[in-house]
Amino acid sequence: MARHHRYSSDDPLDAVLRPPPDETPEEAAVREEREAEARRVSARIDAEIKAERQARRKKRIVRLLLLGQSESGKSTTLRQFQRIYTPTAFRQERSQWRAVIQLNIVRSIRTILDALDGSTTGRRSRRASASASMLALSAAVGLGVPVPPLPGQEAYGPGTSNVVETYGGGYASGDDFARVDSDPESEPENRSISYASRFVVQPPNPIHESLKQALLPLRDVEQLLITRLVPPTEDEPTRLETGLPPGEPSAASWSAREFFVRPGNRWKAKHSSSSSPSRSASESSSSKPPSNGSTEFDAAQIQASLAACAPAMIALWTDHGVREVLRRRKIRLEEGPGFFLNDLDRVTAPNYTPTDDDVLRARLKTVGAAEYTFEMEVSTGRETGTEWRIVDVGGGRGQRATWAPFFDDVDAIIFLAPIAGFDQVLAEDRTVNRLEDSVLLWKAVCSNKLLASVDLVLFLNKCDILDQKLKAGVKVSRYVRSYAERENSLEAFSQYLRSKFSAIHREHSPSPRKFYAFCTSVTDTTTTGGIIASVRDMVVRQHLKQSKLL
Numbered sequence: 001m002a003r004h005h006r007y008s009s010d011d012p013l014d015a016v017l018r019p020p021p022d023e024t025p026e027e028a029a030v031r032e033e034r035e036a037e038a039r040r041v042s043a044r045i046d047a048e049i050k051a052e053r054q055a056r057r058k059k060r061i062v063r064l065l066l067l068g069q070s071e072s073g074k075s076t077t078l079r080q081f082q083r084i085y086t087p088t089a090f091r092q093e094r095s096q097w098r099a100v101i102q103l104n105i106v107r108s109i110r111t112i113l114d115a116l117d118g119s120t121t122g123r124r125s126r127r128a129s130a131s132a133s134m135l136a137l138s139a140a141v142g143l144g145v146p147v148p149p150l151p152g153q154e155a156y157g158p159g160t161s162n163v164v165e166t167y168g169g170g171y172a173s174g175d176d177f178a179r180v181d182s183d184p185e186s187e188p189e190n191r192s193i194s195y196a197s198r199f200v201v202q203p204p205n206p207i208h209e210s211l212k213q214a215l216l217p218l219r220d221v222e223q224l225l226i227t228r229l230v231p232p233t234e235d236e237p238t239r240l241e242t243g244l245p246p247g248e249p250s251a252a253s254w255s256a257r258e259f260f261v262r263p264g265n266r267w268k269a270k271h272s273s274s275s276s277p278s279r280s281a282s283e284s285s286s287s288k289p290p291s292n293g294s295t296e297f298d299a300a301q302i303q304a305s306l307a308a309c310a311p312a313m314i315a316l317w318t319d320h321g322v323r324e325v326l327r328r329r330k331i332r333l334e335e336g337p338g339f340f341l342n343d344l345d346r347v348t349a350p351n352y353t354p355t356d357d358d359v360l361r362a363r364l365k366t367v368g369a370a371e372y373t374f375e376m377e378v379s380t381g382r383e384t385g386t387e388w389r390i391v392d393v394g395g396g397r398g399q400r401a402t403w404a405p406f407f408d409d410v411d412a413i414i415f416l417a418p419i420a421g422f423d424q425v426l427a428e429d430r431t432v433n434r435l436e437d438s439v440l441l442w443k444a445v446c447s448n449k450l451l452a453s454v455d456l457v458l459f460l461n462k463c464d465i466l467d468q469k470l471k472a473g474v475k476v477s478r479y480v481r482s483y484a485e486r487e488n489s490l491e492a493f494s495q496y497l498r499s500k501f502s503a504i505h506r507e508h509s510p511s512p513r514k515f516y517a518f519c520t521s522v523t524d525t526t527t528t529g530g531i532i533a534s535v536r537d538m539v540v541r542q543h544l545k546q547s548k549l550l
């Protein structure tokens with residue numbers, strides 16, 4: 001508005017600001033001085049904001065956001081950054097991952113015992129089956145009676161986090177992804193046989209019974225680990241209730257939920273220095289540190305109990321009958337996250353310390369979002385002096401609302417699409433194919449206007465698992481209709497998906513931008529190191545370009 005109009009409009013604000021009509025020359029001088037001062041303050045604030053922006057540019061802070069569905073590999077990618085660029089801190093923290101790995105092992109064993117008990121699958125029945133199995137375990141009663149699935153419920157796979165939940169076959173018209181209404185792996189001719197064998201009550205197997213007995217101490221181990229790892233003040237509905245009185249473990253809540261901790265280091269025994277989260281969207285100021293209820297005694301006790309149970313765990317995992325039950329129930333532990341059953345000897349040894357690979361393979365679900373500041377110990381010429389901030393978020397469907405606040409000020413996004421999940425369902429919604437969810441999420445990220453000028457880097461992840469799956473004979477076209485007669489190989493399928501994701505990127509980006517995509521196995525240290533270096537170069541180059549433009 002032009003200045004001479006200032007006091008002449010009917011604007012109510014102007015009316016308030018208007019000088020009193022009977023103002024004396026002295027009063028007018030005071031008022032004008034006051035107004036001049038206000039303008040000076042305003043100019044100073046503007047200058048400060050500008051200086052801050054320039055300082056940020058000068059300091060070269062690069063903010064990278066990791067996005068993707070749950071179990072896509074975001075936290076693992078973050079750990080790779082930590083391993084490569086802050087190796088000292090990463091090494092120092094390795095021992096703290098032991099408890100997570102122990103918990104992963106206990107969960108795998110529990111999955112097997114549940115499968116032996118014939119507990120059904122799916123969220124609705126999991127609680128019941130879990131309590132049944134724990135009762136069976138604790139009272140050493142015989143094998144439970146298998147319960148057929150509820151209508152509309154998937155037939156098998158207990159659905160705990162470290163289990164690969166296979167996806168049913170059959171397409172709805174117009175859909176590219178298979179729907180959960182049948183078992184694509186069972187051919188029609190043997191479907192009835194496999195169904196019958198699944199739900200006929202088997203007589204108790206004495207070997208399995210004695211192994212269950214030998215594994216009873218794992219129940220206490222699990223409880224101790226929960227107390228140790230999960231903060232007691234959590235109030236998320238998915239939170240694993242550690243508030244349970246000691247000695248009154250609720251088998252139902254144990255098995256029905258996946259373990260998670262808030263991002264950051266609060267769950268760890270000690271705080272680390274170099275890559276601790278500096279900003280967290282989830283940790284409210286009122287939340288107390290976890291009752292790190294653990295003592296050295298607990299840690300030693302847990303490892304000793306695991307060592308004592310190791311022979312029984314190994315016998316269970318290598319038992320022919322057990323493998324047959326797992327195969328029939330389509331439980332593929334080895335393809336799921338946090339799988340350590342092939343390393344039991346090593347991992348249960350009394351002086352075991354996790355290796356880099358172990359830390360990368362451990363599974364700990366993220367809830368909320370946190371930003372990690374990297375003061376690089378290892379730097380290369382180009383970005384010396386650049387400060388990296390990496391934001392890791394929880395990828396579950398209930399978690400995605402925490403993403404948006406980070407869209408504001410981000411330079412690049414690494415989007416992880418775990419393409420090995422083409423035959424799996426989401427843990428949080430078992431009617432949704434994981435690959436389909438990734439495609440939809442990618443579309444949403446590409447078309448988001450707030451992210452229009454942000455570089456998107458796509459990781460088609462879990463290629464190692466995909467390769468194994470395809471080599472084992474799982475057919476992509478059974479799950480992805482449009483794949484049709486194409487070659488059932490890693491190369492062909494990843495190329496196909498790359499084009500599909502690229503087309504979405506092209507069609508849905510608000511304005512044109514480059515498409516960067518990599519086929520990754522982010523648990524693999526050798527290949528991922530090179531990919532991360534490329535991403536880093538690209539992001540820094542882009543950041544510099546943007547800074548110059550600004």
Ligand SMILES: Nc1nc2c(ncn2[C@@H]2O[C@H](COP(=O)(O)OP(=O)(O)OP(=O)(O)O)[C@@H](O)[C@H]2O)c(=O)[nH]1
Nearest residue numbers: 071072073074075076337338361366395462521522
């Ligand atoms: N074999 C294999 N395992 C992987 C790969 N990427 C991730 N994993 C494993 O998959 C599990 C899940 O990875 P996370 O990094 O925890 O997944 P996330 O995206 O952070 O999941 P949320 O925290 O639930 O959002 C971990 O046990 C990883 O070790 C991969 O490329 N290959």
Ligand SMILES: [Mg+2]
Nearest residue numbers: 074075365366
């Ligand atoms: Mg995570």
